[in-house]
Amino acid sequence: MNRSDAEILCEYGPLPGVASVGGVTYDGRHVWCAAGGKLCALDVDSGLVQRTIYVPGQAGTAFDGKHFYQVADDLIQKIDSETGRVLGTIAAPPGEGNSGLAWAEGSLWLGRYRERKILQLDPATGTVLRTIESNRFVTGVTWVDGELWHGTWENDESEIRHVDANTGDVLEALVMPLGVGVSGLESDGAERFFCGGGNSGKVRVVRRPARGVSAGGRSPTGDASAE
Numbered sequence: 001m002n003r004s005d006a007e008i009l010c011e012y013g014p015l016p017g018v019a020s021v022g023g024v025t026y027d028g029r030h031v032w033c034a035a036g037g038k039l040c041a042l043d044v045d046s047g048l049v050q051r052t053i054y055v056p057g058q059a060g061t062a063f064d065g066k067h068f069y070q071v072a073d074d075l076i077q078k079i080d081s082e083t084g085r086v087l088g089t090i091a092a093p094p095g096e097g098n099s100g101l102a103w104a105e106g107s108l109w110l111g112r113y114r115e116r117k118i119l120q121l122d123p124a125t126g127t128v129l130r131t132i133e134s135n136r137f138v139t140g141v142t143w144v145d146g147e148l149w150h151g152t153w154e155n156d157e158s159e160i161r162h163v164d165a166n167t168g169d170v171l172e173a174l175v176m177p178l179g180v181g182v183s184g185l186e187s188d189g190a191e192r193f194f195c196g197g198g199n200s201g202k203v204r205v206v207r208r209p210a211r212g213v214s215a216g217g218r219s220p221t222g223d224a225s226a227e
Contacts, residue, residue, distance in 0.1 A: 006160060006174035007207040009192065012047045014201035015040060021196040021203060023061030023071060023101055024140065024184040027081065031194045031203055034061045034070060034184065039079075042203060053084035060101025060111060060141070061184065069108055069123070071098045076108065076126065090126035093119060100141035100150060100185060111138035111150060118150060133168045136161075140185025140196060144208070151182035151195065158182045160193060160206060174206060 015021070015033070023034040030041035030050065034057035041051040056072035063069075067087070068079040075089045076098075092098050092110065100111030100118075107129060108121040118141055120130035132148075136159070139151035148165040152158060158181040162172040176182060176195075184196030193206040 001170045002172045003175060004173075004209075006176045008177075008180075009205040009207055011197070011202050011204040012042055013197070013203060015042065015049060015203070018201045020183075020199045021201060022057065022059040022184055022198075023099075024186045024194050024196045024203060025061040025063040025068065025101075026186045026188055026194060027063050031186070032061055032063070032068065033196065033203060034059060039068065039070065044205075053079065055079060055084070055086060059099050059184070061186075062101040062103040062108060064103045064123075069101055069103065071101055071110075074098070076101070076110075076121075078123075090121075090124070092126060093121070093128050099139050099183075102141040102143055102186075104143035109141050109143070109148075111141045113137050113139065118148070132163070132165060134161075134163070135170075139181075139183050142185045142187045142193070144187035144189060149185065149187070149193070151185040153181040153183065153198070156181075160185060160195070172209070174209075176206075180204070 018035040021033045025032045033040045039053040040049045043050050057070045060071040070077045078087045097113035099113040102109040108123045110119045116134045118132040136152035139153050141150045156179045158176040160174040181198045182195045183198040186194045195204045
């Protein structure tokens with residue numbers, strides 16, 4: 001496994017009126033942050049919150065290009081990104097600790113914090129299609145260029161990990177500074193990861209290592225293009 005220090009490019013916040021940042025997702029211009037009872041849209045150029053959708057949002061957030069998917073306790077809400085209206089919900093699989101959420105290849109990918117797992121879900125029914133085991137607590141989850149990455153956070157130690165989607169083996173780890181946690185994770189599809197900062201009320205931007213797609217991180221279908 002290749003381990004290196006995470007390169008933090010910048011940070012936003014503490015965001016006004018946000019006690020804790022959970023899940024994060026990206027719509028091409030805004031980073032959306034789950035902040036308890038609301039989703040906040042952060043402009044990545046100005047660093048200002050430009051829109052708020054008031055829905056329960058304790059943890060993982062995902063975007064499929066038209067809808068947000070938001071973890072709210074034991075439910076996953078489907079939200080119209082234009083109106084903010086909740087269009088429906090599915091039950092998360094039984095158990096506790098739903099954390100990160102991502103959209104890729106027509107599926108939702110749900111982090112299970114204390115179970116140390118990532119679950120591939122059918123977005124219509126919540127049926128578990130695949131289980132990927134981890135050896136650390138799982139926070140945020142994201143796919144980029146056929147690679148599966150997830151955040152970890154235990155005590156004061158946190159990492160951003162690239163894992164093999166078939167075996168769960170850790171291929172690479174970006175180590176955050178001691179005391180700086182990752183509570184949600186999203187990619188901009190290029191060189192940046194957006195990381196929720198938990199109770200700091202911040203979002204941090206971490207550089208994604210530049211390289212070609214590795215075979216171990218191929219998308220769920222085996223295609224080199226994940227999204």
